[in-house]
Amino acid sequence: MKKKGMRSMKKVPYKIYLSEQEVPRHWYNMKAVMKNKPEPFLDPATLKPLPKEALKQILVSELVEQEYNSTDEYIEIPEGIRDFYRMTRPSPLIRAYYLEKELNTPAEIYYKFEGTNTSGSHKLNSAAAQVFYAKQQGLTKLTTETGAGQWGTALAMACAFYNLDLTVYMVKISARQKPYRKAVIETYGGKVIPSPSDTTEVGRKILEENPDTGGSLGCAISEALEVALQDENCRYVLGSVMDHVLLHQSIIGEETRIACEKYDIQPDVIIGCVGGGSNFGGLIAPFMGDKIQGKNNIHFIGVEPASCPTLTRGKFAYDFGDTGKMTPLIKMYTLGSGFIPSPNHAGGLRYHGMSPILSQLYHDGYFEARAVEQTKVFEAATTFARCEGILPAPESSHAIRVAIDEALKCKETGEKKTIIMGLTGTGYFDLTAYMSYNDGSMTDYIPTDEELEKGFESLPKV
Ligand SMILES: *Cc1c(COP(=O)(O)O)cnc(C)c1O
Numbered sequence: 001m002k003k004k005g006m007r008s009m010k011k012v013p014y015k016i017y018l019s020e021q022e023v024p025r026h027w028y029n030m031k032a033v034m035k036n037k038p039e040p041f042l043d044p045a046t047l048k049p050l051p052k053e054a055l056k057q058i059l060v061s062e063l064v065e066q067e068y069n070s071t072d073e074y075i076e077i078p079e080g081i082r083d084f085y086r087m088t089r090p091s092p093l094i095r096a097y098y099l100e101k102e103l104n105t106p107a108e109i110y111y112k113f114e115g116t117n118t119s120g121s122h123k124l125n126s127a128a129a130q131v132f133y134a135k136q137q138g139l140t141k142l143t144t145e146t147g148a149g150q151w152g153t154a155l156a157m158a159c160a161f162y163n164l165d166l167t168v169y170m171v172k173i174s175a176r177q178k179p180y181r182k183a184v185i186e187t188y189g190g191k192v193i194p195s196p197s198d199t200t201e202v203g204r205k206i207l208e209e210n211p212d213t214g215g216s217l218g219c220a221i222s223e224a225l226e227v228a229l230q231d232e233n234c235r236y237v238l239g240s241v242m243d244h245v246l247l248h249q250s251i252i253g254e255e256t257r258i259a260c261e262k263y264d265i266q267p268d269v270i271i272g273c274v275g276g277g278s279n280f281g282g283l284i285a286p287f288m289g290d291k292i293q294g295k296n297n298i299h300f301i302g303v304e305p306a307s308c309p310t311l312t313r314g315k316f317a318y319d320f321g322d323t324g325k326m327t328p329l330i331k332m333y334t335l336g337s338g339f340i341p342s343p344n345h346a347g348g349l350r351y352h353g354m355s356p357i358l359s360q361l362y363h364d365g366y367f368e369a370r371a372v373e374q375t376k377v378f379e380a381a382t383t384f385a386r387c388e389g390i391l392p393a394p395e396s397s398h399a400i401r402v403a404i405d406e407a408l409k410c411k412e413t414g415e416k417k418t419i420i421m422g423l424t425g426t427g428y429f430d431l432t433a434y435m436s437y438n439d440g441s442m443t444d445y446i447p448t449d450e451e452l453e454k455g456f457e458s459l460p461k462v
Helices: 061-067 079-088 097-103 124-136 150-162 172-177 179-187 201-209 217-229 243-262 278-292 356-363 374-388 394-413 431-438 449-457
Strands: 026-028 074-076 093-095 108-113 141-146 165-171 191-195 234-236 269-273 299-305 315-320 329-334 368-372 418-423
Touching (some): 061 124, 150 165, 150 179, 172 191, 179 191, 217 234, 243 278, 243 356, 243 418, 269 278, 374 394, 374 431
Parallel strands (some): 141 234
């Protein structure tokens, strides 16, 4: 038990690293304590809840078990996965002293930095787990999609470590904008196919209808799924959205919680960017678990791009996870599986749907969502890079934007809030976007209601 007044005696270091003894040995499953659980997946043909066994045709069996687990609050991390985490974790929780000084704010700002590994993002936390379980099942191949490229890179690293074959369908526009990502994936032994491609039926169909398309995550998912379905030694894996991915990402939140307890840091606000929701869901997991049980009153903020405003302007409805309508129906916030974001949008976070766990929590009022414009995001990224030294990923910079906004509010009100944000990765492969910000050619695009309406028209009638 900590005595009152101890707080000021333990000075918080610039970087908090946990020792090997302190690192978490379990993931945290928020679903176990959620009052309203996410709705079940539905079979699109029958509109009945989808049995586990059907999903196991497409996905790794243990991951399906985790996906359907809404009873165990703590799930042990197997030794074989901790072997991998040992190379890349723990990640540091860093006190943004220099940013605080630059902003002249009374707020304390911390960031949990997931960009210290070669893949440059948090995606490795789930990639390692997924490939480990695939290996355990005796599978030999995996397929997946990647948008900005971080997931493909992370998965290629994990497949190299556990020795599995990997084919990555990479959104065509990203493959063009980020040739170096492709090079990294190939170096780790992964095969990269720009999507839509002529290697699958669904890809050929999309190309026929729209030959010049730059692709989308939705298309790439359909292609990767099609390939996995045709080979019994192959499964499809994905890097966000699904409950089991959030579960693996809870390692971020668990480490953060332990670091906070060690130095008696009590967060008032926790901020993360949201694409499919995995890093934000993982970062907040144990804190949200406590909030649901009435043990804290932390203000959580999920930040999304104004050009792909899934939470702030989407509908809470059953939808497909992909453009080709091959996935089960998922109850989530969505812009419609037919939504294709504006091509001027630079960095990640462009998926039409959202994690079912986060969708339910958002629907029930447990956190706030904010949409921000990309020029404002890059302005924040630049400020952050110049004072904290790290070149942040554009995705992560959505969280930086709102952390800065919150810290500036504290400056006005004099409040001494403690803010924690997730800094999900580095921006070395996003220099095209930084270049367009630097030369002033970057623009903002906010879809009109009519444009969003087109996406909503693709929603299945359930
Ligand atoms: C993939 C990615 C994201 C967004 O995905 P989530 O599942 O919402 O976390 C954010 N930041 C980085 C660096 C990423 O690679």
